Amino acid sequence: MWEMKLLGTDLYHLVAAFVIYSMLGWLVESIYMSFCNHKLTNRGFAKSPFCPIYGFGAVFGYLILSPLRKQYVLLYIVGALLATTFEFIVGKVMIRLFGELWWDYNDKPFNYKGIICLESTVAWGFYAVGIICFLHARIYGLIDMISPRIGIAVISVILIIVSIDYVIQLLKAFKVDLSKPKEAIVERYKSFRAR
Numbered sequence: 368m369w370e371m372k373l374l375g376t377d378l379y380h381l382v383a384a385f386v387i388y389s390m391l392g393w394l395v396e397s398i399y400m401s402f403c404n405h406k407l408t409n410r411g412f413a414k415s416p417f418c419p420i421y422g423f424g425a426v427f428g429y430l431i432l433s434p435l436r437k438q439y440v441l442l443y444i445v446g447a448l449l450a451t452t453f454e455f456i457v458g459k460v461m462i463r464l465f466g467e468l469w470w471d472y473n474d475k476p477f478n479y480k481g482i483i484c485l486e487s488t489v490a491w492g493f494y495a496v497g498i499i500c501f502l503h504a505r506i507y508g509l510i511d512m513i514s515p516r517i518g519i520a521v522i523s524v525i526l527i528i529v530s531i532d533y534v535i536q537l538l539k540a541f542k543v544d545l546s547k548p549k550e551a552i553v554e555r556y557k558s559f560r561a562r
Contacts, residue, residue, distance in 0.1 A: 369519060374430045383510045383518055384429075384503070385422040386525055392421020412469065413532040417525075424453055428495060429503050436499050446495020451488045458482035465540055 369379040396410040396418060411418050428449060435442040458468050459482070472478040477485035510518060 369515065376430070379515055379519065380507060380510055381426055382526075383522055384506050385419075385426045386417075386522055387422075387506055387509070388425035389417045389419050389422030392425070393418040396421075413529070413536040415529050415532045417529045417532075420454075420457055424450060425498055425503075427453075429499060432495060432499050433503075439496060439500070442499060443492040443496050446499070447488050447492030450491030450495065451483050454487065454491075455479075455483050 369377065369382075371378045373381060393411050393416045397408055397416075400408040400410050428446065431449065432442060432446055435445060458470075461468055462482075468482060471481045472484035472487065473481035475484040475486050513521070
């Protein structure tokens with residue numbers, strides 16, 4: 368299974384990169400927001416140091432944008448637009464699912480409904496160039512330093528821990544009380560589906 372290819376890259380490298388980018392994204396965003404808030408800030412949804420939006424964005428961004436790696440200006444523009452579109456879609460889905468957005472750009476100039484803003488779009492373009500042209504090869508080099516057998520075990524443990532963490536946080540977000548009768552849980556699910 369781990370050898371299966373997607374756009375020329377095996378699943379093992381893609382999943383390992385997803386995990387690394389998810390953790391790096393959490394780290395960078397938490398440091399940035401801690402600086403802005405003048406206090407330690409966890410920017411993840413759950414307790415674990417993991418932001419899957421960054422993992423998905425970096426991996427899919429790399430798969431889509433890597434053909435542009437030698438065309439820096441085009442890479443910057445397409446990367447900025449692609450990431451902004453991704454952020455907008457994720458934001459709309461979050462509003463639909465949870466009734467709220469976990470970031471707020473309303474205080475930023477040139478924002479659209481607080482979901483996206485020009486400042487982030489500019490940053491996404493630089494991230495695209497940085498990831499495609501400089502970081503991604505180093506991430507794969509890091510992945511290749513570890514034997515696939517050990518890497519798969521580490522990835523599996525991390526994903527199991529993160530999955531449990533996310534399930535717990537989702538249950539809390541949807542105010543699901545597992546001690547209540549099954550009918551009450553089904554009713555909460557139907558209420559959620561009606562959104």
